[in-house]
Amino acid sequence: MPLPRHRFTSPYDAPALVAHRGKSSVLSPDGELLDIPSTDVARQLAQWAPPLMVHGPATFRFLEMGSPPPPATYFDLLELFLFVSPATNAAPTPRGLALALAIPAPARIEADFLHVILNALLAALRTLSETRHGDTMRALLPALSRAGWPWAGVVAETIGMPADTSLHPLEALRVWRRLPKWEETAPRPAPGSQPVPQAAARARLRAMLGPDAEERAGQADFASVATAAFAPRQNFGSPHIVLAEAGTGTGKTLGYVAPASVWAESNGGAVWISTYTRHLQRQIEQELLRLYPDEAARRRAVVVRKGRENYLCLLNMEDAVNTAASRGEAAGTVVIALSLLARWAEATQDGDLMGGDLPGWFGELFGAGTVFGMADRRGECIHGACPHYQRCFVEHTIRRARDADLVVANHALVMSQAAWNALGQDDVPEEDSTPTRYVFDEGHHLPDAADSAFAITFSGVEAAELRRWLLGAEGSRSRARGLRRRLEDLVAGVPSLETPLDAVLQAARALPAPGWLARLHEPENAVREHVPDTIANPSEIFLRALDQQARARQAAKKAQGDAECELHPVEPAVAESAEALSRALVRLSEPLEILVKRLKAQLTEETETLDAATRGRLEATIRTLQRRAISRVHGWISMLDATRTPPEPGTTPVHVDFIRTEAIAGRGPRANAERDVGLHRHWLDPTVPFASVMQAPAHGILVTSATLRDQTDNATGDDQETAWDAAEARLGATHFPAPALRAALMSPFDYARQTRAYVVSDLPRDDIDALAAAYRTLFLAANGGALGLFTAIARLRAVHKRIAEPLEMAGLPLYAQHVDAMDNATLVDVFKTEIDSCLLGTDAMRDGVDVPGNALRMVVFERTPWPRPDILHRERRLHLSHGAPNEYDDRLTRMKLRQAFGRLIRKATDRGVFVMLDRRMPTRLFSAFPEGVDVRRLPFDEAVRDIAAFLQSGENNA
Structure with a gap:
């Protein structure tokens, strides 16, 4: 049943809604807090009016209600949050907003708590209106009011309408007229070649951690090892290669930032830190707060670089503003979205639409096309002919990167830049100056990134x-x-x-x-x-x-x-x-x-x-x-x-x-x-072109990850040598002239005490109902905080369909990649925020996701993650396995299992279990788990009892 078209002038007169399976929490217009069967919510709201809520589109999907046509007639607190805090990320839930606003939230959030959030937002709005942002916010109100934005009335009451209302109603949206211009500067000289003493790297690390930080010997050792990548190059085309495996919890990010920052400052050059995904770029950027706590200093020294298609294109935005009135029934929604984008564009650090400081759920509120349409995703940039060229976010970022100390990029961009530099187009200067020192974090992804880059x-x-x-x-x-x-x-x-x-x-x-x-x-x-x-x-x-x-x-x-x-x-x-x-x-x-x-x-x-x-x-x-x-x-x-x-x-x-x-x-x-x-x-071997394009520009390359090798920490002698040889071949180190320096730093965690691993021995393989029942039972046994990993999207969706309602009825929200409209980064933010929630995902959720603490206490795999048996894998298995194709498959599979297991323990106080529901998983893959982990092959009922007892004992000890 759709909501009625009429709307209140104030959110305080509207009912408030927090949706749950079974019974939803509703605050009536009379102020009565009710638990209403979720199947009756639509009928009840139809008698009242559109409600106050958080994340309207997701709420309507959750309750299987018909969403009203745009513009929205309900009060979505996310939209008000975008207006008040336009460049602030928050999980799109009541608890997520409470955390972003520093409001204590109860264990179970009821509908009346939405008024607490509303009051905090309006208080922040009132304070903000007295700053330089006040005029801009007031200037946007006429356009928002005409567009039918539900919040326009209460915002106007809070901060007042603009004094001058004679301007064109869309004038305030033309944010490109108010953004700062960049100016050309003299080219930066080539960097020096001074080495980084190990003592200097360790001293920088201590300074970043502070006097009260927990001392981790492995982290300091890692910083010392990493200095070898910053030594002067001895021969052209022969960079120093350092392969450093740092077990989970070592603190490798600050471990390599320490020597990288010392080198950059000593030599007047930039170190490019590369990782695999946009989400991981954001994590590294957050870590750099330790090095540069002052915002202005951090902005000068650190730049996040992505492809041009990730940034707001001001010319595209101008086109959208100029054509908004011609969008028919959608015009109101377009104007609202553009108004909130204008607020964000004036507040953003770098104009990054995809994984930057624009919340990932913006597109869910106004349509993914709204965000994608604002970026130059078709390569149509006209560069200097653009009237907004000197205000362009991309050009700003490129110029900042030329003078930065640390550039946080991704593998795809780094390989693309290196490939173009290798073409030797000396008569056409590159956008970015060519770096000489590289750090490849999440280095186990280098072969995959190279495969994509050079295909x-x-x-x-x-x-x-x-x-x-x-x-x-x-x-x-x-x-x-x-x-x-x-x-x-x-x-x-x-x-x-x-x-x-x-x-x-x-x-x-x-x-x-x-x-x-x-x-x-x-x-x-x-x-x-x-x-x-x-x-x-x-x-x-x-x-x-x-x-x-x-x-x-x-x-x-x-x-x-x-x-x-x-x-x-x-x-x-x-x-x-x-x-x-x-x-x-x-x-x-x-x-x-x-x-x-x-x-x-x-x-x-x-x-x-x-x-x-x-x-x-x-x-x-x-x-x-x-x-x-x-x-x-x-x-x-x-x-x-x-x-x-x-x-x-x-x-x-x-x-x-x-x-x-x-x-x-x-x-x-x-x-x-x-x-x-x-x-x-x-x-066949994508690291061949990778090594080819990196040899000339690179003087030093550090490749690091928690999973460079296929072995456990206690391997010795020939096993270690074999594992390192295989890692070098897989990562392409053998294609560089100089031999790689190898180092392995053990994880500080006590896996024998903190973890258990289980292989369920009696679950039918192709019974989707049995599989769903297993996931439901395991998630309930863990009381949430569970990540379910799948090797097939179809099975993920089928399981989600069967278990979403019973888990919600038990108070455990369930989110899922390929089901929920949220992007992966937003899903992870929600998962971390809602401590007892559960999340289903595929490869993107398996690797590189940092969820510390009790928010992740169980990882469940539905099947052994064997390599996909396609033509490409068949040929690599045949020609790159050195006559041992089965071991080649096993090695790739163990690496995936190690990466998944690594999600569980991120702090010394964490406790968690790993469950494999595939009874066919062979014992020889158990070496994927850290030394000391108790791997138990049990019938499902016994495993569940054992898991519940283990997790409960951790709670009691805590």
């Missing part, structure tokens, strides 16, 4: 995206700008540039045309009949040939889902169309290269007449054309040409080529028309 894919989606980037929207309502529009002021009236640009745009029509997906699976004669102009499109012909070969060779049960097949032996239709497509792509690459060559000539021939803005624009244009178009097209041509040459039998291939069909992201595998097809090329 090549020609698919319908990727090729059509390049066409869109070159030609623009081609008549659709999209705001996508084509290459001509982006370059028009540079090439207009210059025949030497206009001619190759025209040739590029003509050749780009060989890429998939709009509507290609609908034509992909149609017979050729049908395409000829309905869309005769596209039958000669070489890209679409090739894609149809790939699709035909893939469907002919895949298993019947895969006919409607993701599938793959080998490229060789190549079907004649694939070989012929690949040759034709290669010729068409050559016709595209040649004018692209001519265009870039002539743009470079302008840089050198017109040096004295070019202003700084035009020079920067030319440099950025050249870089973008090379990265987004030329390199991609060259990779495609190389891959297509290789289809004529099958691999030699009995030889080790350099690349693995295969065809894959897969559901297009965001559309789901519901129909053939929603499946893309592509030719994929991966390096």
Whole structure:
């Protein structure tokens, strides 16, 4: 039952709602606190009015209520929080808001507590209105009021309306006019090569920890070891390589920050600290508060760098503001979202939309497209031609990074930058100065990151995206700008540039045309009949040939889902169309290269007449054309040409080529028309190109993780050597000239006392009801604080459907990746905040998630996480296992188990259990667990009793 359209003028007159399974807590308009069966909440609210709540969309989904059409007519405290504290992260729950506002929260939160949060927010708003932010907030109120924002009335009562109401109602949203400008500075000199003495690193570590910190000998030893990565390089192309495994609890982040910061300060250069995900970047940034407690000093010394597509694009925001009124019924919601984004844009540290200080749940309130549409996710940046260029968040960040001491990046960005530096484009300065010292945290992910960074894919989606980037929207309502529009002021009236640009745009029509997906699976004669102009499109012909070969060779049960097949032996239709497509792509690459060559000539021939803005624009244009178009097209041509040459039998291939069909992201595998097809090329060993691009720029590389090796801490002699050799091969250290320095620092935790591990011996393997019952029973036995890990999304969703209600009835909220609309970082924040909640997830939840304390006391795996048996793994298993393919599989699996187990214990006071529900898990994998862990293979009933007793004994001892 949907909520009524009428609304109150004040949230104090509205009922308040905190949803629970079974019975929800409701504060009536008369002030009576009620427990109402959740199935009756919608009917009861319909008699009153839209309520005061936290996270309306999630609440409506939870209660299976129909959400009212936008703009929202209920009072969502998250929206008020965005207005009052626009660049503050908080878990989107009542408890999360209470923590963010420093309000003590009761163990069980009832509906009346929402008024406590409301009062605190309005008090903060009142105080803030007397600062420089007050005028901006008041200026936004007319637009918010016209848009129907429920909070407009109470906010106006609290801070007052603006004195001048003659301005255009959307003027306050034009935040780009109020942001500071960056200014060019002299280039930073090349850094020095002074080493970092171990004593200096240890002294810096002590200073960061403070006199009252718990002393951890392993952390100081780690800092000493890490100094070797900052020694002067002795030979060109031969950086110092340090592989340092630091057990969980060692404190490796501050351990490497200590020598890194000393080196940066001593040598006037930046150390790039790289990790695997945006969420982990945020964790490292938080750790750096210890080094730079002063905000201004930290902003000068530390910069978080991500790809351009993560940041707010002010030109996209201007387009959205200017077209908001034309959005029909959605106009009100768009204006509200843009107003809150404007508040955030003035408060944010760096404009990072994805994983920065914009709460991850913003898109849930106003639609994910609202956030994604504000970023340059299509590579359409016009750089110096943009009217907001000098206020651009990306350009600000790039310039700050040039003068920073520590740059916190991710593996993908670092590899991309290194790859472009390796091309030697000396006549086109890079956006970032090339670093010489690197720290790769979560280093066990380097092979995966390199695999993604250096792979090549020609698919319908990727090729059509390049066409869109070159030609623009081609008549659709999209705001996508084509290459001509982006370059028009540079090439207009210059025949030497206009001619190759025209040739590029003509050749780009060989890429998939709009509507290609609908034509992909149609017979050729049908395409000829309905869309005769596209039958000669070489890209679409090739894609149809790939699709035909893939469907002919895949298993019947895969006919409607993701599938793959080998490229060789190549079907004649694939070989012929690949040759034709290669010729068409050559016709595209040649004018692209001519265009870039002539743009470079302008840089050198017109040096004295070019202003700084035009020079920067030319440099950025050249870089973008090379990265987004030329390199991609060259990779495609190389891959297509290789289809004529099958691999030699009995030889080790350099690349693995295969065809894959897969559901297009965001559309789901519901129909053939929603499946893309592509030719994929991966390096057999992706650390080969990684080492190749890192050898020249890097003087020192530290690779660290809690799980670099496949062994336990007590391994000795030959076992240690074997484990290190395997780690070096997997991480690519063997491809560097100098031998790696190896170090292992043991975890300080007493795993024998703090943990248990269980393998359930009697659970049916393919019984989803039994699996769900097992998860429910285990989560109840732990009283929450449980992380359930799955190797298949379908099983995760099936289990969630079966256990969500009984767990909620028991007071244990359940959240799930691939079910809840929240992103992973937000899910983890909620999980940490709601101490007794439970979380279901896949790989992204297994690794690199730091949940200290009692919020995580159980990890449950539904199946042994064997490597995915696809073509790529088969070839690596065959050629990289050194004749021991089964051990290769075991090693990868044990690493995943070690990473999952490592989530349990993050502090000396933590206590937890690991449960494997797969009775087929072999005993030889038990070495994945730390030395001393008691691994028990028990029937399910016995395991549950044992687990409950173990966890309860920990509570009693506490």
